[in-house]
Amino acid sequence: MNLKLRLIILNFLQFFVWGAWMMTLGHYGFVEKQWNGAEFGLVFSTMGFASLIMPTLFGIIADKWQAKYVYAILHLLFGATMCFLPLIDAPMPFFWVLLVAMSFYMPTIGLNNSIGFNVLKNEGKDPTTYFPPIRVWGTVGFIVAMWITNLFTKEWGFGQSIKVSFFIAAIMAFALSLFSFIFLPVVKKEPKSLAARTLVQKLGLEAFVLFKQKKMALFFVFSLMLGAALQLTNAYGDSFLQDADVFPKGGIINNFSTIILSISQISETLFILAIPFFMKRLGIKNVMLLSMLAWVLRFGLFGLAGNTNIGFALIVSSCIIYGMAFDFFNISGALFVEQNTDSSIQSSAQGVFMLMTNGVGAVLGNIIAGFVIAKWFENPITHAKDWPGIWYSFAGYALVVAILFSVLFRYKHNPKEA
Template identity: 60%
Template sequence: MNIKLKLTILSFLQFFVWGAWLITIGVYWFGTKNWSGEDFGKVFATLGIASIIMPALTGIIADRWINAEKLYGILHIFYGITLLFLPNITTPDNFFVVMLIAMVFYMPTISLSNSIAFYILKNNNYDVVKVFPPIRVWGTIGFIIAMWITNLTGNKASGNQFYIAAVIAFVLGIYSFTLPKCPPQNLIPKDASLTEKLGLNAFALFKDYKMALFFLFSLFLGGALQLTNMYGDTFLSDFGKIPQFADSFLVKRSTIILSISQISETLFILAIPFFLIKFGIKKVMLISMLAWVLRFGFFAYGGPENGGLFLIILSCVVYGMAFDFFNISGSLFVETTTDYKIRSSAQGLFMMMTNGFGAIMGSLLSGYLITEYFTLPNGDKMWHEIWLTFAGYALVIAVLFAIMFKHKHNPDLMEEVTH
């Protein structure tokens, strides 16, 4: 099989096994199980906890002791096994524990899949910069297809969504053993200190005011990245409690509507080089923060009727800009401002602040706020107020970032990095 096709299948399945439940778990949690929002926040925090601990650990294992493709396959098989337990769990505390175990197996596979693709492409003399992005786009397509399957099979409120993900995780785990070998590269010197082995030497970047400020804003914006994944489908499905909207397309096919967000994400990736060269990293990141304000604001005023449905769709379109512009421009900022000796560790630190500590903060804080201040006695959520609060949070971050963060735009450097 063609190398690029093999890696395309890998990318497709990698995100399929996540998309089958990530967007719809809220409907299952609140609608089927009728569990609390605070506990739901804890469950989503498992993504952050696993993102802090596991990628660095599995990276060391793959660098030193075991082929990356084999470790990747083993992790997916265990991820699939763990998912099989979720539909039969009867308490939120036990669900948290099992989901944490599942995320410990899954989250490191995201970075491992990239490492495997980079190694195989380079080993076969491909231009990674040109070849990898079209392969990675199929990961987003896999995520979208999984969302559609879960919705169209009537499983967005069912535990079957975990079975769907588990079966494909087994397929992916077995498939990974057919990939070209990716042996340990022993890139970490044997005499390296524990700090170097764990990539903790990048924490020295906090001594630099601009880098410290960048990572701080990464933390705060990271708190917003998963909020619509957590609550978006539940929000749209809750319109079904209103009799005249119970059979509306928005309610019945909420997951498909939300998949516009991922479709938008694939399109905005193509626009990033132009925006970075034209406006620079700071302005692109600021555009991302303002896009998050619009993302939440459009949700606040959206609904099943014509004008409201347009706002929901518009919110999903804006998501691509909000998500991509921050993640990719932030990664490029790290790439262009840190020493090459700690660049990989610095990228890991950026991911740790956004998908790790930021995700934990956003998950736990949103769960607490919604439970304490935005849930009616009958259990209904005050969605309008919830989304406006999130929009206000994003707006405060954007204003502070615009005032406090100083960065000089270098168009020539950006053109070199983005091509």
């Protein structure tokens, strides 16, 4: 099988198994299981908890052993664990089982990238040129998974419980594990000079010295603050669109909620292409600021969309804005780290950036959001949600972060660096 095709299939399946269930988890917890906001916030934080240490741990194991086998076994274990989730009703047991599943899955994102980079290098190809067109198929996989889940779980489709999404993810994870065992080439191990790195170096702890620099410390703090907002619409978006008190049952928004939300991922692929244009003209700080203001719009448009004749247009607009909100900060932030750290700790510094956004920030954001919703925006008996209040509070938070960032974070734009 052609090498490029193998990597495309790998990326497609890697994100398919994530997209199959993540976007519908909110509706599953709120509607099918009747969990409150605090309980669901804790459940959704499992991805953040798993991102704190597991990717680094299994990265070290993959360095010592063979990456493709670690990758395949992790997906096998992830799929097996997902099969247990539909059997659990209580939120705390569900949290622990999902945390185990995420501890197997989250390391595979980094391993997927490192395997792709190494395979391309072994073939004499530049990953910077060849990998992005391959990686975009991961986003395609995520979108296709959302569409398939929508087909299986809606009354106009197969009308199944949302729990079927866990089985879809498990089946595809098993397929990916088998594909990896059979079709992925053996990846050359890292040179001895790299393998001999200390545990502190492999864990990326030496990069924490960057917190001594005011500029970098501020950047990482704002990464954490914005990271708290990055997954909120993924957590609550589908349950919002499927709430019959907001959007009539059987209507286009209620019936095609997951497909509509997939516009967000489609938007991502388009805004990624626009980043060089904005970076060159506006600079890193202003692009990151645009991202924060886009989050204000993302949440604000959701808040305006309920019980109105233009709700569909507002939801679609919010989904289009998502591409700017999500990608502009993540990619410009990674470039900021690359341009402002010594080459000897750049990989570790990128790890700290991901830790602050997808690890600590995501955990705090989901848990705090859950408690805020349960206390102020949720009926404790019926679990009915004050959706405008929820979305406006999120928008207000993003606006405060944007204002503080514009005032406190100093960075002079150099067009030659963009």
